[in-house]
Amino acid sequence: MLTQTFNAPAIKTQIGGKIAPAHPVSDQFGAIAGHVGLVATEFSYRKEEEIYGEDESAEYVYQVVTGAVRSYKLLSDGRRQIGSFHLPGDVFGLESGTTHRLAAEAIIDTTVRLVKRASLEKAAATDVQVARKLWAMTAGELRHAEDHMLLLGRKTAMERVATFLLEMDRRLAVAGMMALPMCRRDIGDYLGLTLETVSRALSQLHAQGILGFSGARHIVLRNRARLHNLDA
Amino acid sequence: MLTQTFNAPAIKTQIGGKIAPAHPVSDQFGAIAGHVGLVATEFSYRKEEEIYGEDESAEYVYQVVTGAVRSYKLLSDGRRQIGSFHLPGDVFGLESGTTHRLAAEAIIDTTVRLVKRASLEKAAATDVQVARKLWAMTAGELRHAEDHMLLLGRKTAMERVATFLLEMDRRLAVAGMMALPMCRRDIGDYLGLTLETVSRALSQLHAQGILGFSGARHIVLRNRARLHNLDA
DNA sequence: CGTGTTCTTGAATTCAGTCAAACGGTGTGG
DNA sequence: CCACACCGTTTGACTGAATTCAAGAACACG
Numbered sequence: 001m002l003t004q005t006f007n008a009p010a011i012k013t014q015i016g017g018k019i020a021p022a023h024p025v026s027d028q029f030g031a032i033a034g035h036v037g038l039v040a041t042e043f044s045y046r047k048e049e050e051i052y053g054e055d056e057s058a059e060y061v062y063q064v065v066t067g068a069v070r071s072y073k074l075l076s077d078g079r080r081q082i083g084s085f086h087l088p089g090d091v092f093g094l095e096s097g098t099t100h101r102l103a104a105e106a107i108i109d110t111t112v113r114l115v116k117r118a119s120l121e122k123a124a125a126t127d128v129q130v131a132r133k134l135w136a137m138t139a140g141e142l143r144h145a146e147d148h149m150l151l152l153g154r155k156t157a158m159e160r161v162a163t164f165l166l167e168m169d170r171r172l173a174v175a176g177m178m179a180l181p182m183c184r185r186d187i188g189d190y191l192g193l194t195l196e197t198v199s200r201a202l203s204q205l206h207a208q209g210i211l212g213f214s215g216a217r218h219i220v221l222r223n224r225a226r227l228h229n230l231d232a
Numbered sequence: 233m234l235t236q237t238f239n240a241p242a243i244k245t246q247i248g249g250k251i252a253p254a255h256p257v258s259d260q261f262g263a264i265a266g267h268v269g270l271v272a273t274e275f276s277y278r279k280e281e282e283i284y285g286e287d288e289s290a291e292y293v294y295q296v297v298t299g300a301v302r303s304y305k306l307l308s309d310g311r312r313q314i315g316s317f318h319l320p321g322d323v324f325g326l327e328s329g330t331t332h333r334l335a336a337e338a339i340i341d342t343t344v345r346l347v348k349r350a351s352l353e354k355a356a357a358t359d360v361q362v363a364r365k366l367w368a369m370t371a372g373e374l375r376h377a378e379d380h381m382l383l384l385g386r387k388t389a390m391e392r393v394a395t396f397l398l399e400m401d402r403r404l405a406v407a408g409m410m411a412l413p414m415c416r417r418d419i420g421d422y423l424g425l426t427l428e429t430v431s432r433a434l435s436q437l438h439a440q441g442i443l444g445f446s447g448a449r450h451i452v453l454r455n456r457a458r459l460h461n462l463d464a
Numbered sequence: 465c466g467t468g469t470t471c472t473t474g475a476a477t478t479c480a481g482t483c484a485a486a487c488g489g490t491g492t493g494g
Numbered sequence: 495c496c497a498c499a500c501c502g503t504t505t506g507a508c509t510g511a512a513t514t515c516a517a518g519a520a521c522a523c524g
Contacts, residue, residue, distance in 0.1 A: 073382045075464045081385040083378055096371030101378050124360070131363035132356070138370050139328030145377035146315055146333050150305045152384035153313040153424030157512065184471065192385030194513055199472055215521065216471055232307045389480065416503065426481055431504055447489065448503055 028091050028137060029063040029113060036123040036130055040113045045106035051093070054103040058095040060114040064088050067110025068181035071102040072189065082190040084144060085182065087171055094137055108181045152192045155232055160191040161201035162231040165211070169221050180217040205230075260323050260369060261295040261345060268355040268362055272345040277338035283325070286335040290327040292346040296320050299342025300413035303334040304421065314422040316376060317414065319404055326369055340413045384424045387464055392423040393433040394463040397443070401453050412449040437462075 029040070042065065045051055051062070054073060062069075069086040083102050086092040093104060095117065124131040151160055164187060172178050180187075184195040191198065202219075205211050210227055212220040221227060261272070274297065277283055283294065286305060294301075301318040315334050318324040325336060327349065356363040383392055396419060404410050412419075416427040423430065434451075437443045442459055444452040453459060 073378065075382070075386060077464065079386040079464070081382040083381055096368050101375055124364070126360070128357055128360060128363055131360055131367065135363065135367040135370060136328050138367060138374055142370055142374045142377060143333055145374060145381060146305065149315055149377060149380055149384055150307070150313040152381055153421075154307060154311040183469095189385075195471080196473085196514085197512060200512095203472070217521095232309065232311070427503080428482080428505085429480060432480095435504070 027089070028133070029115075036127060038115050038119050038123065040115050042111060042113050044109070044111045047106060047108050049106045051104040051106060051112075052100050054100065056100050056103075058093065058098055058100050058117050060093060061091065061117050061120055062086075062093045062104075062112045062114045063091045065111040065113055067112075068107040069104055069110060069112075070107055070182065070186060070190075071104050073102050080189045081192070082186060083148070084141070085186075085190065087181075091137055094134065094141075096134075096138060107186065157191075157193055157197050158201050158204070158230055159232045160193060161187075161198060161205070162227050164191055165205075165219070165221065166224070166227055166231060169224070173221075177214070177218060177220050180219065184216075259321065260365070261347075268359060270347050270351050270355065272347050274343060274345050276341070276343045279338060279340050281338045283336040283338060283344075284332050286332065288332050288335075290325065290330055290332050290349050292325060293323065293349055293352060294318075294325045294336075294344045294346045295323045297343040297345055299344075300339040301336050301342060301344075302339055302414065302418060302422075303336050305334050312421045313424070314418060315380070316373070317418075317422065319413075323369055326366065326373075328366075328370060339418065389423075389425055389429050390433050390436070390462055391464045392425060393419075393430060393437070394459050396423055397437075397451070397453060398456070398459055398463060401456070405453075409446070409450060409452050412451065416448075 040063075045067075051069065052058075064086050066088055069090075069092060070082050071084050071086065071092060072080050072082040074080050084092075085107070086104075093100060093114075095101065120130070120134065124134055151163055155163065168178050168180060172180075182190075184198050187193075188195040188198045202211070205227075206213060208226075210221070210223045210230075212222055214220070272295075277299075283301065284290075296318050298320055301322075301324060302314050303316050303318065303324060304312050304314040306312050316324075317339070318336075325332060327333065352362070352366065356366055383395055387395065400410050400412065404412075414422075416430050419425075420427040420430045434443070437459075438445060440458075442453070442455045442462075444454055446452070
């Protein structure tokens, strides 16, 4: 039944277990799955592969092990709004209701751990600690969405790009360098801009010496203070 | 202690109790407060009065009885993004963490019912049904935020105003007429537009016969189908 | 080492914003 | 009860930030 829902390679089943996100964070999945002794299945998606569609039944909850995922909504004419990027360690696809409110795709080759939503619900029905944790995770997503509404509704192009860089720096920088998994179009669709506007803003920051490039997707922040100033 | 946190008139305490929203909806507050037998206090705010500030400690959870409330974030230079409007029946100010992520103000004279967050937490710690309900309410807010990100990031001015009208029609229309409690600036700050752009869009819809006015804030939708078409 | 994709840059356009003035509805005081 | 004043709204004219359209350049990949 798994193989019908997912058409992908090797499946590896395990209990609990640790993953290694870029920065040490409380392993939210472990805090649930491990705690309750749920079986977590490991699964892989290729670059650009769909993980689930908008309004699709929410069978599983996911955690990125390696790779990167985008969650988005589409308008009928194809305009896209990416609500968030999911990086190693992040949980995504968690729903309180029965359907996914956004679609999810692998940006690059990605491995996830997943557990059945039903089993989490069941654990939450008896264990108040689990219920509390699920609420806290949804509340965390809400916080991000609220911050992002401010960005989309009121910030300038340069402020949006500055916010994005600081967010990615915090979430995936290793040794001061960040390797962006997503293209300029993805960044634009996350920030409510066109890819050209994103590119121009990055070029301007480069010209001002605020950041350095090693190829378009490897960025070093050279002056976080000035970037903070540009971020309203 | 209540009188120190809130500087307002008559306080009326009661247990559970029903309120009458514009449309019959499951009384979310009752579903918790009533169920657990929590004491709900009634309280009033005058037009433009602050209910709580951004990053303020979340002491209480609120439900609008009569009136209307706006939740918003500010940038340092005063730019404002309203995340949502709270109308009779709506619960607001519910946090999983300890602080309010947005500020809240009464748009017009408003009466709310409120319960201590701590007492809800306590109820949730022993009653899984309560915990489930709190999660569902936060998830409902997240759904709205996700829809609103799409609007703010990707919709045109006319599409935003059309979406707004359909939302308000659904939430507060009585006998086909909606009495908007908020001014054009509030609508603009909700939709990521200026008040002038909102006004122009409304005038255009009026000229096309899609809506009728009875004073600037009383609107009748005359053609919901065409409004839906304008909403991407 | 090509080849296709992604990214950058330029030029022209456009949608919404800004600034400014007039209008109108509401509430108050004469 | 009417006149006035004030605030919110509408409308107009102009501006400007971001988009669109269009080449080229750089990069990743086989």
